[in-house]
Amino acid sequence: MNYDVVVAGGRVAGSIFAYHAAKKGLRVIVAEKNPEIGVPVQCAGGVSDSFFRSMDIKPLPEFTYTRIRAAAINSPSGARIITENPIIRGYTIERKVFDRYLALRAAEAGADITVNTRVEGLLLDEGSVTGVNLRGPDGSRDVRCRMVIAADGISSRVARMAGLDTRFRPEDICSCAQYEMVGVDVEDDMMEFYFGSQVAPSGYLWVFPRGDGKANIGLGMRRRSCSERGPLHYLKRFTEGMGYQRTEFVAGAVPVGGPVEKTYTDGILVVGDAAGQVDPLTGGGIHIAAECAKIAADVSADAIESDRTDSEFLSEYQRRWYDKIGRNLKRSLKYRRxxxxxxxxxxxxxxxxxxxxxxxxxxxxxxxxxxxxxxxxxxxxxxxx
Ligand SMILES: Cc1cc2nc3c(=O)[nH]c(=O)nc-3n(C[C@H](O)[C@H](O)[C@H](O)COP(=O)(O)OP(=O)(O)OC[C@H]3O[C@@H](n4cnc5c(N)ncnc54)[C@H](O)[C@@H]3O)c2cc1C
Incomplete structure (x- = not known):
């Protein structure tokens, strides 16, 4: 079957794109290389109310853990500020369930979803995308399409196949390690953040409650040299001797150097972590990926309807997402520095x-x-x- 759009990656950016594109009548297929959507988890699961509002998604009990009303910021020597600023309000969510929910929502809107299937190559004709090569359990197959969405995460290979530079400098990548722990003494409605060179040099440590004494305890840090110890060292040090049980380990990386310079080219849009659409200060990417995916769906629908999938037409995507969040990302990067x-x-x-x-x-x-x-x-x- 031929598609209008093939999406590489089936998590937040890919599934939200697919939902909105399918709603607009595009024939979309999402290819996810992992056998299960949302697994392995690479997230602490903190999401603000504004995400649910702007995406028109209900914070359903099946994927939300606790209601967050406040955040505590802890200094190296133990000074502590608590803020109940409304922008903090939100939920902790279970990404395994949430990502699957987003994929099912896209499927219900008409998108095809295929797992265990990797976008292995782009089919090009005089520089324009005409399809992709997919590799799955039954081998390799070519699928024709008019556009490709690179929603394949940090340092997107798919965008690089089209000649876009989506690499990040090592010092702009935040390496993360996280345990899910039980028996944690934490308030259910408060996120805790810890700063300092002994806890998380060039980063911060978080404790996100999941209710009933469960919490995600993790940290992210930018390593400035190979000799520096990594996040797991600091995470073990923080949690050692606390008597909590570890029930899950998560490792991952977040781009925190601001977005890549160009997020479009002939027949391709780059969305989410693949494009560096992450808040450089907090490392939060769910809401931003979702906003950009929605914009990408609008622009793709216009491009396909007007038979203009060339780079010039698709530059509208970058203009629109930049108008919406570009200034905020720049300001966050300044704060981070x-x-x-x-x-x-x-x-x-x-x-x-x-x-x-x-x-x-x-x-x-x-x-x-x-x-x-x-x-x-x-x-x-x-x-x-
Ligand atoms: C430890 C950690 C904690 C975090 N905590 C938070 C938080 O609390 N709140 C928040 O807002 N953000 C958080 N983030 C950031 C957030 O998880 C990401 O910004 C968000 O998941 C980005 O979604 P995405 O869809 O762009 O990319 P990803 O989630 O990286 O998804 C990319 C998908 O593409 C697939 N893929 C890759 N290559 C191919 C290919 N060639 N073909 C097909 N599929 C492919 C991958 O398997 C993957 O499923 C955290 C990140 C980490 C690492």
Whole structure:
């Protein structure tokens, strides 16, 4: 069968693209190389209310664990700020179930889904995509299509096959390690974040509750040299002696250097982690991947309807997603770089000076006033605010 679009990758970006494209009447097939959608998990599962609102998805009990209302930020020496800012509100979710839910939703909208099937190559005619080569359990087959969506995760091979540069510099990749643990003493509605060179150098450690004493405890860090210890070392150190039981281990990498320069070319759009569409400060990518996938579906439908799958027409995708989230990603990258330069003492000063204050209502001026004894922190905040 011929398709309008072949999607490489069947997680958040791929399935949300497929859902919206199929709804618009496109013939779509999603090829996922793993035998099961959403497995292995590579996520802590924190998702904001705004994701569910903007994607018109109900936070169903089958994939949500706990309702999140607050976040605690812990400094190296133990100072602690708690924020109940509405942007924190959301859920912890089970990605295994959630990713499968998204794929089924796409299938119900009319997309074909095939697992255990890898996009192995692109079929090109004078530089334009005319199809893909798929490799699955029954061998290899060519599928004709008019467009390909590279939703194949960090450092997308599929986009690189089309000549796009989707590589990230090693210092812009956050390596993560996470345990699912039981018997954890954590409040069900609060995410905990820990900073400092002893806990997570050039990154942070998280504790995301899953209810009934279960939690995802993980950390992400950018390694600046090969001799530096990796995230697993710090994760073991943090959790050792706490008496919690480990029930799952997750490892993964997140691109945190901002998006790749070009996310389209003739017949191809790049979406999600593949395009570096991740918040560089938090490493959160679910909401951003989803927004960009929706935009990609709109542009693909227009391109196919007007028989214009050339690079010039598809540049509209980059313009639209950049308009929507480009500025936020740039600002987050700037914040991340500022935080990179903070030593433990400055983190202590910054977090300590805000302890006990209501962060959701604090104004920029009162924040700067409260910090007047710390000129170095004021300098940092002025860059951030
Ligand atoms: C440890 C960790 C914790 C995280 N926690 C959070 C969090 O709490 N909240 C949040 O918002 N974000 C979080 N993220 C980031 C988030 O998981 C990603 O941004 C998001 O999953 C990106 O989705 P995606 O669909 O773009 O890519 P991916 O999830 O990487 O999916 C790509 C898919 O493509 C498939 N694939 C690859 N190559 C091919 C091919 N050639 N053919 C077919 N299929 C292929 C892969 O098997 C995979 O299923 C976390 C990431 C990590 C590593």
């Amino acid at each position: 500022v935080l990179d330069d903070l030593g433990d003492d400055e983190l202590d000063q910054l977090i300590g000076s805000l302890e006990g204050k209501d962060l959701s209502s604090i104004s920029k001026i009162s924040l700067l006033k409260a910090l007047r004894e710390y000129p170095s922190i004021i300098k940092i905040l002025k860059e951030m605010l």
